[in-house]
Amino acid sequence: xxxxxxxxxxxxxxxxxxxxxxxxxxxxxxxxxxxxxxxxxxxxxxxxxxxxxxxxxxxxxxxxxxxxxxxxxxxxxxxxxxxxxxxxxxxxxxxxxxxxxxxxxxxx
Amino acid sequence: xxxxxxxxxxxxxxxxxxxxxxxxxxxxxxxxxxxxxxxxxxxxxxxxxxxxxxxxxxxxxxxxxxxxxxxxxxxxxxxxxxxxxxxxxxxxxxxxxxxxxxxxxxxxxxxxxxxxxxxxxxxxxxxxxxxxxxxxxxxxxxxxxxxxxxxxxxxxxxxxxxxxxxxx
Amino acid sequence: xxxxxxxxxxxxxxxxxxxxxxxxxxxxxxxxxxxxxxxxxxxxxxxxxxxxxxxxxxxxxxxxxxxxxxxxxxxxxxxxxxxxxxxxxxxxxxxxxxxxxxxxxxxxxxxxxxxxxxxxxxxxxxxxxxxxxxxxxxxxxxxxxxxxxxxxxxxxxxxxxxxxxxxxxxxxxxxxxx
Numbered sequence: 001x002x003x004x005x006x007x008x009x010x011x012x013x014x015x016x017x018x019x020x021x022x023x024x025x026x027x028x029x030x031x032x033x034x035x036x037x038x039x040x041x042x043x044x045x046x047x048x049x050x051x052x053x054x055x056x057x058x059x060x061x062x063x064x065x066x067x068x069x070x071x072x073x074x075x076x077x078x079x080x081x082x083x084x085x086x087x088x089x090x091x092x093x094x095x096x097x098x099x100x101x102x103x104x105x106x107x108x
Numbered sequence: 109x110x111x112x113x114x115x116x117x118x119x120x121x122x123x124x125x126x127x128x129x130x131x132x133x134x135x136x137x138x139x140x141x142x143x144x145x146x147x148x149x150x151x152x153x154x155x156x157x158x159x160x161x162x163x164x165x166x167x168x169x170x171x172x173x174x175x176x177x178x179x180x181x182x183x184x185x186x187x188x189x190x191x192x193x194x195x196x197x198x199x200x201x202x203x204x205x206x207x208x209x210x211x212x213x214x215x216x217x218x219x220x221x222x223x224x225x226x227x228x229x230x231x232x233x234x235x236x237x238x239x240x241x242x243x244x245x246x247x248x249x250x251x252x253x254x255x256x257x258x259x260x261x262x263x264x265x266x267x268x269x270x271x272x273x274x275x276x
Numbered sequence: 277x278x279x280x281x282x283x284x285x286x287x288x289x290x291x292x293x294x295x296x297x298x299x300x301x302x303x304x305x306x307x308x309x310x311x312x313x314x315x316x317x318x319x320x321x322x323x324x325x326x327x328x329x330x331x332x333x334x335x336x337x338x339x340x341x342x343x344x345x346x347x348x349x350x351x352x353x354x355x356x357x358x359x360x361x362x363x364x365x366x367x368x369x370x371x372x373x374x375x376x377x378x379x380x381x382x383x384x385x386x387x388x389x390x391x392x393x394x395x396x397x398x399x400x401x402x403x404x405x406x407x408x409x410x411x412x413x414x415x416x417x418x419x420x421x422x423x424x425x426x427x428x429x430x431x432x433x434x435x436x437x438x439x440x441x442x443x444x445x446x447x448x449x450x451x452x453x454x
Contacts, residue, residue, distance in 0.1 A: 002279060004378065005286040009293060011374065016297045019363040024302055024347050028309050031339065032293045035316050038332075039286070042323055049278075050324045052159065053409040062409075063324035069413040073425040075331050076163040076243065080432030082339050083250045086346045087439040090257065099347075159327035161411040167334050174341065202430060209419065235415050239426065246433040247338070253440050254345055 003043060009036035023092060023099045027085050034078050038071045129179050137179040144172040148240075153226060155236040162239030169240065170247035182255045191252065194245045201242030208235050278322060285319050303348055310340045327410050 013036055016029020045064030053065040089099070096104045151158070152165030176185045212231050226233055289312050296308035313336030320329040414422050 002283055002286060004382070005283060005290070007374075007378075009286065009290055011371070012290060012293045012297070014370070015367055016293075018367050019360055020297065021360060022302075024343075025297060025305070027343070027347075028296055028305055031309055032296070032312065035289070035312060038328075039316060039319060042320065042325060042328065046323050052324045052326050054159065054407055065409040065413045066418070068325045068328055068410045069418050070421065071325075071328055072161070072163065072331060072410065072414060073422055075328065075335050076167065077425045077429045077432070079167075079247070079335050079338060080429040080436075083254075083342055083436045084432045084439075086254075086342055087436045090346055091439055155408065155411050157407045159408055159410065160330060161327065161408070161414065164327070164331050164334065167331070167338065171334065171338070174338075198430075198433075202426070205423075205426065209423065212416075212419075232412065232415055236411070242426065242430065246430065250342075250433055250436055253437060254342065257346075257440065 003040065006036055006040045006043060010040065012036075021101050023089050023101065027082070027089065030085065031078075031082065034074075034081075038074060041067050041071050133179050137175055141172055141175060144175065145169060148172060148244075152236050152240040153233060156232050162236035163243055165236065166240035166243030167247065169244040170251070173244075173248050174251055177251060177255055182252055185248075185252065189248065191249065194249050194252075198242055198245040198249065201238050201240075201245060204238035205235060205242065208238060282319055282322055285315050285322075289315050289319075303344075306340065306343045306348070309343075310336060313339070325410075327408070 010033055013029050013031075013033025016032060017026055020026055020029065045067035047061045047063060050061055050063040053062050053068070092104070093099060096107055098104065148165050148168035148171070150165075151160040151168055152162060155161040155165065173185050173189070176188070208231055212235075292308050292312045292315070296305045296312070299305050299308070313332060317329045317333040317336065320326075320332055
């Protein structure tokens, strides 16, 4: 059930990328999609009644640390991605004076 | 005036009267900046025992510099760490990371000994420190460029200007 | 029990995402994305990943600062007539394909936890140099992935600095004579 909910979050982010005209809304769609993908990858490593993977081995099952290792660096690299997209948006605004992609097409 | 004379011995008067944001923000930033930087450094050095690591520590150190930039302006942050130094630190951090990878590969698995102190845990704390150096310096440079820009209409065209342009 | 709580948080994130994409004001859209990041940080904590929760909270704050600083201006906060028709048709087709796939695959993979492999501590314990397993896995077992992603972060930052290079402000000489 939770897996399909996170898939729904990914689909909402995809909606923001495809169906929006404003450049800032497209950037927000990419960010939402990144959040959904991180959540889904982390959910693959979760067990019922799981504890954090710190090495004091208790009786409870431990959550899988390999998906967490995958997601950890993706979060930090997502920050670089956001800064690159925002730099492109600033350049687009400087060139065309608006954030609307249809007006950019008309002006060209 | 009386409020400032109470704390006159604790901090220099000059930094509180520089142009920037409100006096309350500057005072709070003066008290908090040491704690934030120490926390970021602590997160990096204890990354092998505490759920944090190189990436978290580097981002927290960058947050400290952003706090300085928001309270005083980017010229104050540049006095603490110049742009050329930050550019070199970013490269040095990445280079150190690759050097430690080389050492780890050639001395595998005795490079990762078990222990909990800083020099007993093998190569992992050194990798954390180099990653924190890279990430912190990179984010500092990005924010220092984003803090200085604005778009201005000049002679019918839009130009990307910097706030601190040199007056001729 | 925890599944219900996590499900409530994910539903809150979905509602926040819809608000962020459909609102007419850019400022409230950016703030809504910040709220999504906060709810996701709490979800990470409930799923047993404290390091990711701390990382996500800090990164989401910095994302908000970057977005607000660079895209909100006085004359641009309102957005009107924002959806493309061709994009909506294409998205509708994508939704139908996804729904068909889910209807076919869901009875086989529900509940999914019966099909996931169990975590075995055998192949990590000889290398156990530290108490924090996630940091150790990042730097010993998955080192090549970490190198790749650090290189991607480095390239993104250098690309940002190259795009936003400042131009010198030269006074046009014709206007000074007039």
